[in-house]
Amino acid sequence: MANYIFGKVKRKQKMFRIIETETQVYDIANLVLNGIDYNPATLIEDEELYKLTNFSESDYCLDFLTNELNTVEHDQISKEDLKKLSFICTVQDSLYFFQIINSTFFISKKWFSIDELTLETEKPIITINSFADAIYDKQQDILYFKKLTSAQKIFKGMDQLYKEATEAESETFLENDFLEVSQDFVVAQISIPNRKRIALVNETLNRLSDEEKLAIYNYTNQYGQVVYENGKFKIESDDDLKFVLWGIEQRFYTTQVGGEKRVANSIISI
Known part of the structure; x- marks a missing residue:
């Protein structure tokens, strides 16, 4: 089954298609999603997750999640826009893995491949974390995340779940x-x-x-x-x-x- 990586470009509203691949980006066979209902008074352990149920009904859910996924409707991202990504989303089955992209994920140093011993200088790469900043289970309509500060960079308005008094x-x-x-x-x-x-x-x-x-x-x-x-x-x-x-x-x-x-x-x- 094909897996897809999409990307959100800064100052552009739509999601762009980046890669279609048969290779699994995330190991979903061994992925366990057990979340604790989000409450700002609840601190979770490193291995635990918060969850928001009925996420599609919230004000901060993306249209990208509520609409049927049709890759043809998404334009292929340009190389120039790859440098302006704010986050990427990997879709595997009914799971959507979100990762925030900032300068630390861009590597443009000189490097060489272990398989091909040639020095590369003009091929910057984007790294992918082993665990996503947020995971949306479309089948169950549940969003999982570890840090609200990270999730709200993807889903604008989520910071209202933990607001400060004015x-x-x-x-x-x-x-x-x-x-x-x-x-x-x-x-x-x-x-x-x-x-x-x-x-x-x-x-x-x-x-x-x-x-x-x-x-x-x-x-x-x-x-x-x-x-x-x-x-x-x-x-x-x-x-x-x-x-x-x-x-x-x-x-x-x-x-x-x-x-x-x-x-x-x-x-x-x-």
């Missing part, structure tokens, strides 16, 4: 009734990780009733990291804010054996 949103959050913020602590001092947590926590708080919010505040206070008086947490530093945000995300827990108080660095819903 300055205005951060300012509004600090004005909440359950916080007493020191005059010496201003929005500009909020770290990027805490801005991301604020974006998540705002969604959490919007889903909670007043009784549930009070229970969350009391739960956070039980772990005693931030002063809590008269229904308000005293925020004097970015660390104080971090502990309160962790509490709202319910990341604190006590071990059943030993009673050690801990904070979860990563969360997976089960």
